[in-house]
Amino acid sequence: MSISEALWFDVRRPDSSDEASLLDWRVSGLDHIALLLGVTHVIVAIGCAFLLSSKVTGFSFDNPLIPAGLVIALDAAAAAALHFREKANLASHTLIRGLCAYLGAVGLLWIWFGLAVADDSFILPLSAAPIAMSVGIAMGAIVSIQSPPLIFTNMITSALAAIALAGTTIIPAAVIVLSMALVAYSIAGERSFIATGRKRLNLDAEARKAVNFVDEFENSGRGWFWETNAEGTLSYVSQQLADDFKCEAPELLGRQFTDLLSADTSHGKTLGFHLSARFPFSDVVVTAASDEDIHWSLSGNPIFDERGRFLGFRGIGTDLTEQRRSEQEITRLARFDSLTGLPNRAMMRQTLDEALRNATNRQKGCALFLIDLDRFKNVNDTLGHPVGDALLRQVADRLKSVMGDHGQVGRLGGDEFKAVLPGTVDIGLLESLARTLIEQVSRPYNIEGHRVVIGASVGVSIGDPGRCTADSLIRDADLALYAAKGAGRGKHCFYEPSMHSEASDRQVLENDLRQAIDKGELWVAYQPIVSAAGEDVCGFEALVRWNHPLRGRISPDKFIPLAEECGLIGRIGTWVLETALEEAAKWPDNVRIAVNLSPIQFNDPGIVDIVSNALNKTGVRSSRLELEITEGVFLAEGETTDDTFARLKDLGVRLALDDFGTGYSSLGYLKKAPFDKIKIDQSFVRGAASKTSRNSAIIRAIVTLAESLDMDTCAEGVETHDDLHLIRELGCSHIQGYIFGKPVEGEDARGIANSSRVEAEGFQCVREPRQRLMRRALASIDGKAVEVRLRNISAMGALVESDRAVAPGTRIAMDIVGAGPVEGVVRWAQSGKFGIQFNDSFQLSRLAPKKQKLNDVPMLQPWYVGTGQKAAS
Known part of the structure; x- marks a missing residue:
């Protein structure tokens, strides 16, 4: 710092917070300046007043008590300002400026006092005026020596006093020289003070940073610090470590660090050796001497002074308790299902492998249950996944209760469970367990106020010791489960070799279906759709048929689900669409063509382009194409569903909601999707004219709803004149059924379309089913x-x-x-x-x-299952 900066540092506005802090420290050293000067002034004034009490009268310039009183008043004001500066929020540089003015004013008044005392009219002993002036100048120098601006002000007043009172020039010159020396001394002290203060501020800043880093590290939970003295007792410990012992950190100070560690671990003994041998150590895992299972990772280094004396250890610690718990949880999750707590798929496979190895050694079989819950998806769709999760937990408890010690139950995922029964091959016991399992799972559940009823289907396979593998056993159980579900659900079924042949036959049929289009085995049939008002043909529905070269005609109910499962439905659907439009191009322009669109096709991102290309290729007006969509589209609803509906409508095609009234039909579908027509399912139409049927009321409600939404209606499956008459009375706009014709080939459909009208043919009413055997x-x-x-x-x-x-x-x-x-x-x-x-x-x-x-079909008993005396032997 330069001399000029040091001289004016106290009265200049600080440029930074550090300079403001330094200035505050300097002002704190001037708190008693006014008090010291005031005491001096009071003592001198009292002495003068005592000596002059008989000679001083009245108010005049020559009365020394007047300047003395003013000086004392200034002292009091300055002392009050210093005392209340924080409350008055006075800046430090402003306060020093005020002190400079205060010293200047006091100096001038004290000169007045000296001049008054030195008047010839007063005869005081020992030359009172010089003494008073010297005392005032000396005390002013003493109290202002810390601040260059103050000592500089005092120098000026001292010089003026010397000039006013001294009779020669020597005394003022000496006073000025002495004052300049004091100013130089004060500036030197100021520079030293500021340099030292700045170093201290830097050290404090570094110390605060270090403390902040320590606090942040400790508060983050990533670790804590510890320190011991030469005797091994704790001199510092973080609160995080103290929390493990449920106490405050100061309560641990003075205790031996090794007392905090469990002594029955090898790592604890290793750490004790390092501490006693004064060796550094790193990442030593120890157990805390606590009632809880707490693990630490400790690192530390010995501390020595410059003379090599050992001062203790200082180090860092990390709590590994949560990490170990997380590792254990990860291990558990890798083997167990997080929802039900049952073994998961991987664990059950390991259990099955071990059971089969054990069966081979003991020459005893092993049974496997595959369990699938019936109607569980309904629960998720209607009541939500939280209720579904709670249901799965209760199902798991019931399965464990049924199996008991007979086997291990696990969850494969979703609503699928597995049970491995090692050494259990008794058909009677397995049937009993399967029936009990289905019965228990089918009992009602009470979940969050809802009464939930589901069922279960079970597939059972028995492993021949030493002759089967886990994969074959799982395959057999899966085939048995498939057969159980096909038998009506809520059943159990044992694996039979014929099931494998059925699965193989299904695979063969799938392969044949893949080639059916190329070989020309698929064809499209067309069923008329008639206007209810005048029996005019207004359209046809395109229906795909399959003529197998060996099996003959295969029902769509059989090959359409197969096509959806094996991924062929998109190719078949595109072919049907193009074929139907090619045929419709040959019909009159007012006859529409209706084509079914499966949910898988609808969710294809390219479906709009497929429809558009087919329309452009055939030249059929888009308004003549009617796409029939089932509710399955909404069950698999995604983010693009609404966009697909909008893009199809932009093409100009018509949309019909097929099979309305069945499944999960929701009125929300009609609100969300821009349908032009509702097709009433045939299950409501057939026999609707019967007096005992409520179907007519349902049809009336659907027609009213459709009319309110400006939609057409089409009644499917009309076969009798009574039903036809009722449908017309209820206001359906279109009719489709055998009464107006069965599905026919394209050439016949062309003739019907050109004739424009068909006549209703069929029975007057529906005859009850009859048993004709006597x-x-x-x-x-x-x-x-x-x-x-x-x-x-x-x-x-x-x-x-x-x-x-x-x-x-x-x-x-x-x-x-x-x-x-x-x-x-x-x-x-x-x-x-x-x-x-x-x-x-x-x-x-x-x-x-x-x-x-089905469950009573006799099973061939394996050679390794013994009964009677043979089993006893």
């Missing part, structure tokens, strides 16, 4: 038991052949052989026969022969 029965006629024969048995009645004549209106009770008793009324009678109407609806299933249940 059944014997014993009837009570006129109180006598008579053997009769029943033919054309339906749910409402039957034709009865009898040797005894009966009259219409007669009530008859009879017992049908193999079906049980029925009662009814004779409605008509002829010679040798009469018609009876049953009082209650008769279940035709009672006439079916008793079939052997």
